[in-house]
Amino acid sequence: MTPTPTATHTMPRMGWFARAEAWLDERGKGAWIAAMVFGFIFVWPVGLAILAYMIWSKRMFNSSCRSRAMAHRSSHGFKTSGNTAFDSYKADMLKRLEDEQHAFETFLERLREAKDKSEFDAFMDERADAAKSSEDA
Numbered sequence: 001m002t003p004t005p006t007a008t009h010t011m012p013r014m015g016w017f018a019r020a021e022a023w024l025d026e027r028g029k030g031a032w033i034a035a036m037v038f039g040f041i042f043v044w045p046v047g048l049a050i051l052a053y054m055i056w057s058k059r060m061f062n063s064s065c066r067s068r069a070m071a072h073r074s075s076h077g078f079k080t081s082g083n084t085a086f087d088s089y090k091a092d093m094l095k096r097l098e099d100e101q102h103a104f105e106t107f108l109e110r111l112r113e114a115k116d117k118s119e120f121d122a123f124m125d126e127r128a129d130a131a132k133s134s135e136d137a
Contacts, residue, residue, distance in 0.1 A: 024031045032054055040047030080087050 036047050036050040039050050
């Protein structure tokens with residue numbers, strides 16, 4: 001079972017500010033207000049900066065920040081095109097790419113483990129040789 005694409009799948013490609021903004025947008029206006037209040041409590045310039053950003057980006061006056069998060073997701077190709085054949089092809093292609101990515105990551109993990117094992121074996125051989133030469137001396 002593969003997870004459905006969400007905004008969190010694209011988050012590693014974004015900067016820390018964009019990730020924080022997307023995270024707060026997914027949780028709605030209450031999360032923005034809570035972040036602003038905590039900003040004022042702990043470091044007042046941070047709270048002031050969040051308030052200014054909320055007013056500047058019109059998040060303070062919108063009915064919901066979630067609509068912006070949904071628009072963000074649909075702009076990355078997760079929205080249906082209306083053509084069922086294309087949507088099916090796209091879903092199959094995305095699944096195939098995710099499977100290939102998983103297989104490649106598994107291969108890299110096995111490669112790292114093999115490298116670690118060979119380095120450890122070389123270390124143990126060197127240690128055994130050193131112990132053997134110290135016994136002979």
